[in-house]
Amino acid sequence: MSVPHSDIYCTQCDYHGRTNILNGGYWYYHEGVFCHLDKQYGWCQNCNGLVPMELLHDLNDQLDDALDEIAEKVSRLVAGKVRFNFTEASRSETESTLGTIHAIKLKYQIHSKRKGQERCLRCGSHNVTPAEEFNTLRKRIDEVGQTATGYRHPGCGGEFVLVPSAMRLRISYRPKCYTFDGEFIDDVLPNPRYD
Known part of the structure; x- marks a missing residue:
């Protein structure tokens, strides 16, 4: 593409x-x-140019959306488990859902602990402004x-x-x-x- x-x-x-x-x-x-x-987009003083930089922001809205998505997946899984048989597809979906939960937790930790400490994604400098x-x-x-x-x-x-x-x-x-x-x-x- x-x-x-x-x-x-x-x-x-x-x-x-x-x-x-x-x-x-x-x-x-x-x-x-x-x-x-x-x-x-950000301006890095070290690179002296427009660069990609981290965007660390308040994740409350994203967290709500992600939790809604997870709740929907879990509801589908639970509805399909009334007979308690784990098919390969449901096992894969469960692993995917758990992976999503771990990724959300990691993202939340990063954003909440590092807000205001964004880096240039080209050189790693903190000398960058949005x-x-x-x-x-x-x-x-x-x-x-x-x-x-x-x-x-x-x-x-x-x-x-x-x-x-x-x-x-x-x-x-x-x-x-x-x-x-x-x-x-x-x-x-x-x-x-x-x-």
Whole structure:
């Protein structure tokens, strides 16, 4: 599948970037449990560029939705177990549900303990700030025409402008895994059942 993207230009210097930096799978891994890593656009002083950064936020709404989903799965499992026979399919669904519970617990722990300590997902630095204007445009960033973002280029003062690219990207991404503390792990690949 190919995906659209926009090019990012600064109005006062030769800075050039792309909006596809958030594409691909990002995961946390801790004690055998994987959970999806939420990300956002940010400006990293160390990388001197727009980067993917962690998004650590209040999870109450997400937690409610996830618990509702789990309750629905468990209800289906219980309804199917009136005869107490565990089929292979129900065993797999039970394992998946347990994996989801473990992933939610891990995500909640990470977000509640590290809020305000977000990292750049490129270099690992804490010297990163959210690019709120990009994050606001995120859902429709590649659908609009040339757009002034309102985001000022740190250190330059120019404004970033988005220009939709005629080229669609077809890229295969290798999943990226991070520790509980947001440090990159190179040798662990996620098990997608627990997303």
